[in-house]
Amino acid sequence: MLRVAVVGSGPSGCYTAQSLVQRDPGVHVDVLDRLPCPYGLVRYGVAPDHEKIKSLQGALRTVLEHERVRFLGGVPVGPGGVPADRLRRLYHAVVYCVGAATDRRLGIPGEDLPGSWPATGFVSWYSAHPDAADAGYVQGGVRSAVVIGVGNVAVDVVRMLARGAAELTGTDIPEAALGALAASRVREIHMVGRRGPSQARFTTRELRELGGLPDTDVLVDPAEAALDPAYRDPAALPAGPRRNVEAVRGFATAPATGAARRIRLRFFLRPVELLPRGGRVGAVRFERTAPDGHGGVTGTGRYEDIEARLVLRSVGYRGVPVAGLPFDATSGTVPHLAGRVLGEGGGVVPGVYVAGWIKRGPTGVIGTNRPCAKETVTSLLADAPVLIRAEPPGDPLPALRAEGVRPVPWAGWRAIERAEAELGGRLGRGVVKLPDWESLLRAAGAASG
Incomplete structure (x- = not known):
């Protein structure tokens, strides 16, 4: 054996x-x-x-x-x-x-200011990872957020920031995270990439989900997206990037509706510094980039500051x-x-x-x-x-x-599952995750050995 x-x-x-x-x-x-x-x-x-x-x-x-x-x-x-x-x-x-x-870092000044976090930590928090702490991501004064990165994790983070209580109550999100996101006053969310839509790492299904969020506009500056050489004629692109470009073009041509929340997809902007305000991050300074003709980008020496009291970097795991x-x-x-x-x-x-x-x-x-x-x-x-x-x-x-x-044997895990179902029942929800080591191990209880 x-x-x-x-x-x-x-x-x-x-x-x-x-x-x-x-x-x-x-x-x-x-x-x-x-x-x-x-x-x-x-x-x-x-x-x-x-x-x-x-x-x-x-x-x-x-x-x-x-x-x-x-x-x-x-x-x-x-x-x-x-x-x-x-x-x-x-x-x-x-x-x-x-x-x-762990996550990859940006390596820029101000990255460790209060209010600047790895997206992995935010994901762990709303997913009830027992090592995650409630860092006050969406505390009362946070109205604007910047998510740096254009992959699926970035899209998930943006979507979770934009969702309301009615849409999250039926999920297994832990009660504390549900309450915090339901009370969030975040209304402006920028998702920013240093290259164009044809080189973004998100998948089209996840990207299009943003357009289906209630009371939320998804905005794209057509001139900014058009910097991408493939934007005007994406026919030569592989299927995935082509569909992404088509989805971005759809957002760029759709009129704003005046919805309560706005998601702005930004392209060709490279973060160079996080700027403080009132003891925490207040804005992100970006340098405008341009295609270099070889699949990369080069800096232009032009800068733009985007207000943000919450910054989540989503530039990869490590x-x-x-x-x-x-x-x-x-x-x-x-x-x-x-x-x-x-x-x-x-x-x-x-x-x-x-x-x-x-x-x-x-x-x-x-x-x-x-x-x-x-x-x-x-x-x-x-x-x-x-x-x-x-x-x-x-x-x-x-x-x-x-x-x-x-x-903790399999029987201990099954006991955790039962405890999460019972918690959801008491809260008038479905299954609700237990968010900390103590409650998980207590639920596993006598089944562990």
Whole structure:
């Protein structure tokens, strides 16, 4: 019997576990997660109002309920938890599927002013991540916001800022975030990119959702968008960018209705400084850019200040070093060969693998994790005849407990689900997420062991 530990229970970890048990009937997989809840970014990164995408949890649940897969939540690996070298001795192989845990920075003056935040923190807050804190994102005086970035996370953030209580009450958003967003006075939201609409990273479906928000105008300056060489004749573009340009053109030609909220899509503006006012951010200074003829942009020396008491940067995720593993700081990934971790000298580290964002960087959509996991599993199973010669101890669970952790089993997660349904019932809503460690672990209760 081949015992494998998969560290991380998001899509990458689940697809890795699924591929292992489907391709080898002798494999048993423990899926470990630092959090007591599974599903990774599907639970803590997909916006509450995107219920169709969140329904992917059903497919991931099937994997974690497989008879040869065991979910163990609340098991940190590294400092404060199970040392990586100890984990390796408990299993024939360990696959790290830990994602990209932090955000990219802008690297400009004023970035750390109060009121300036990574979009990842805002997403974690409204998604009830237990490590997230209520930073007062939309406190009373905030009427204008700037979201820097033009990807799907940026669109999610803009949409959540513009939604009202009536549209969010039926979602699983935690009660505190619902109350804060319902009371928000944000009326002007700028989503800003340094290049044009043909090079934006959002998908057309998400972009068009903005146009369907109640009592909200989506505004685009036609002259600004027309700086994009592909804007006037997008026919030569690939399908995705072409549809994006067409959606932007639709917003640019639609008249404003005088709605209560305005979303302004801005292009060819590069942030250069966050300006303070009254002890927090008050505006963002942008430099106008222009296409350089090679797919990039160049500065023009012309500047524009956009008022903002809230700034959310959404310019990408970034991997962080994993304790006990080599790390490439430039790419934010673990060096590997087809998923096999490579040591400092370039040789393969026996029995240690990576999949997902920590392997390839934060690129692709959820489905991209399938072929990525398959490649890693192919490498692992090819190595299995050698790996299985070093027979580890029996069931690793007692040894994990001996390291001072208290794993939350699948039954503990199901107890959390019941508690969230009960909370929603008491509040007159559907399922409502528990937002903190204490309530999650209390809900898991006696089911944890």
